[in-house]
Amino acid sequence: MSDTRNLFNKVWDLHSVRTLPDGQTQLFIGLHLIHEVTSPQAFEILRERGLQVAFPQRTFATVDHVIPTADQSRPFQDELAEQMMSAIERNCREFGITLLNLDDRRQGIVHVVGPEQGLTQPGMTIVCGDSHTSTHGAFGSIAIGIGTSNVAQVLATQTMFLNRPAVRRVVVNGQLSPGVFAKDVILHIIRKLGVQGGVGYAYEYAGTTFDAMSMEERMTVCNMSIEGGARCGYINPDETTVDYLRGRPFAPQGDSFDRAAAWWLSLASSDDAEFDDEVEFDAADIEPTVTWGITPAQSVGISEKLPHVSDFPSEEQTLVREALEFMGLQEGAPIAGTKIDVAFIGSCTNSRISDLRQAADVVRGHRVADGVRAIVVPGSQQVREQAMNEGLHEVFEAAGFEWRGAGCSMCLAMNPDRLQGREVCASSSNRNFKGRQGSPVGRTLLMSPAMVAAAAVQGHVTDIREFALAPV
Amino acid sequence: MSSNEIKTVEGTGIPLVLDDIDTDRIIPARFLRCVTFEGLGDHLFEDDRAQDADHPFNQPQYRNASILITGRNFGCGSSREHAPQSLMRWGIRAIVAESHAEIFFGNCASLGIVAATADRNDLETLAALVTQNPDCRLTVDLESLCVTAGGQSVPVRIPDSARTALITGQWDYLSRLLSAQGAVTAHAATIPYLNDFPD
Numbered sequence A: 001m002s003d004t005r006n007l008f009n010k011v012w013d014l015h016s017v018r019t020l021p022d023g024q025t026q027l028f029i030g031l032h033l034i035h036e037v038t039s040p041q042a043f044e045i046l047r048e049r050g051l052q053v054a055f056p057q058r059t060f061a062t063v064d065h066v067i068p069t070a071d072q073s074r075p076f077q078d079e080l081a082e083q084m085m086s087a088i089e090r091n092c093r094e095f096g097i098t099l100l101n102l103d104d105r106r107q108g109i110v111h112v113v114g115p116e117q118g119l120t121q122p123g124m125t126i127v128c129g130d131s132h133t134s135t136h137g138a139f140g141s142i143a144i145g146i147g148t149s150n151v152a153q154v155l156a157t158q159t160m161f162l163n164r165p166a167v168r169r170v171v172v173n174g175q176l177s178p179g180v181f182a183k184d185v186i187l188h189i190i191r192k193l194g195v196q197g198g199v200g201y202a203y204e205y206a207g208t209t210f211d212a213m214s215m216e217e218r219m220t221v222c223n224m225s226i227e228g229g230a231r232c233g234y235i236n237p238d239e240t241t242v243d244y245l246r247g248r249p250f251a252p253q254g255d256s257f258d259r260a261a262a263w264w265l266s267l268a269s270s271d272d273a274e275f276d277d278e279v280e281f282d283a284a285d286i287e288p289t290v291t292w293g294i295t296p297a298q299s300v301g302i303s304e305k306l307p308h309v310s311d312f313p314s315e316e317q318t319l320v321r322e323a324l325e326f327m328g329l330q331e332g333a334p335i336a337g338t339k340i341d342v343a344f345i346g347s348c349t350n351s352r353i354s355d356l357r358q359a360a361d362v363v364r365g366h367r368v369a370d371g372v373r374a375i376v377v378p379g380s381q382q383v384r385e386q387a388m389n390e391g392l393h394e395v396f397e398a399a400g401f402e403w404r405g406a407g408c409s410m411c412l413a414m415n416p417d418r419l420q421g422r423e424v425c426a427s428s429s430n431r432n433f434k435g436r437q438g439s440p441v442g443r444t445l446l447m448s449p450a451m452v453a454a455a456a457v458q459g460h461v462t463d464i465r466e467f468a469l470a471p472v
Numbered sequence B: 001m002s003s004n005e006i007k008t009v010e011g012t013g014i015p016l017v018l019d020d021i022d023t024d025r026i027i028p029a030r031f032l033r034c035v036t037f038e039g040l041g042d043h044l045f046e047d048d049r050a051q052d053a054d055h056p057f058n059q060p061q062y063r064n065a066s067i068l069i070t071g072r073n074f075g076c077g078s079s080r081e082h083a084p085q086s087l088m089r090w091g092i093r094a095i096v097a098e099s100h101a102e103i104f105f106g107n108c109a110s111l112g113i114v115a116a117t118a119d120r121n122d123l124e125t126l127a128a129l130v131t132q133n134p135d136c137r138l139t140v141d142l143e144s145l146c147v148t149a150g151g152q153s154v155p156v157r158i159p160d161s162a163r164t165a166l167i168t169g170q171w172d173y174l175s176r177l178l179s180a181q182g183a184v185t186a187h188a189a190t191i192p193y194l195n196d197f198p199d
């Protein structure tokens, strides 16, 4: 008889050390990624209790959130950031953990470097003190974001307690139209299911649309699972997954790789796998999508107009009104044409080489509009190097973009890259929360990297499909 | 450890019945530049408070509150434990919401903060009560699963695992996890990718 468990449940069962009477599972964690922001207090807990890291060889650290992307010389000008850097350096040294530091060519945003180095593999349980850990689900792993107390627990025991979520299959079938990217697919899903639609669920993304995606596109989708409220999201491993991992530094090598690949593929949910819920979308319904509000679900297709407050159920109207007021946008107005001040291409959602290529294709031969500040921040040093080998930095710089070092940058503005005052930013990142990009009253419009590039050139939100067709 | 047992939380309340309050609003990212959680309570809702003089967390009558009454999807967004830490360090011991975001909920559980849910109209009732009479004493009772205040009582819910852990004082999850370390090591030997993918 075939195994009707979906991938999530297979992987969960494999890692279950024990189940408590109250239903919680003590889950073994196969890969623990840490960074400088959510780990210092966890190491303090270990010190206070006289504990060691249980599996230091399953723990990897990088630095990404606070590091400057322009002047990276040490000590950093920001004393607090420097303190955090020293803390992670000391902690990794004392507890025997590999740190991909600034002077290491493998450094970058934690969710970019994990896959890039081949650390992220199918069938693993992966945690990190960061909500966008869901990114790693693109490989068919259970990848969840955790808090600092959990980080301490995983450091000390390589396990944590979790309640098994239900699994919803989110099916998208069909071919995406030109100008529509993975980012639009996930923004569309979140728009339709709501920011808390996924609470209590893990999402399995399935269907021909995801089958056709590259690993980088799949990462973009899984990355934003958390914005839809889901604890994690994943895509079944297939030949695309196997091909991506072959030859990566931390992937198995030689015969081991072949055995690994066979095991990875065996984990995929079979056709008769069971799910707790299922929803379906049609790729043909998805257009380039842009957020207009202060939650990632508040978005519209580029050819649509902003909704009216009265379109929403009464209990949601307060939030919608608050969002429009904060954004300074009018109900019923078109989103295309909204003026921008800043363009940001980066973040763990969209800072990989394919994202940069797409953006460069758009800006090639154009200039950033007057008055627009535009920056490109590669997700890792390797992405940066690759882009430079391809001459993409020259394309961006010629157009008037700043070309930066790898890091989180203006995604959450814990470093010097931030919005000023009421600036409006076209951003390829994942969160448009109030104040997210560093100015308490700064405003964020989320969209695909290609759409950010087009907005940078035009100075306002632009339909990439029209822009790309226009003569240079 | 009996001293860890949390069966009830008593105190005054603070109303903030809005939806989708994310962790960036609870504690803006610039305050995450720290290596301890100390002092975070001072920056709770800092940007929201600066933009709204009437924000409940600006109002002196709520300064001693320990029970937060809030809306749907509270604590969504980032995994930063700095969010519940800042609430706790400000003085909040219980958060009664229509729903909590999951990572946020897990963080509360690890800190012994009671994160319970209630129906929207009951939350509105509690918020109205607290607004009219900020000195009104509330009791969140985990055994009878209700909040009582001013002679009224509304039902609350909390997942069994969190409830049991709080009531029995076993929310120190680290100690409980450590107690099974032998089983963990044994379990690691059964995981294919830790053992060179046996056939």
Ligand code: SF4
Pocket: A064, A065, A109, A110, A111, A130, A132, A347, A348, A349, A407, A408, A411, A412, A429, A430
């Ligand atoms: S890029 Fe943004 S979302 Fe991603 S890890 Fe960094 S701060 Fe978090």
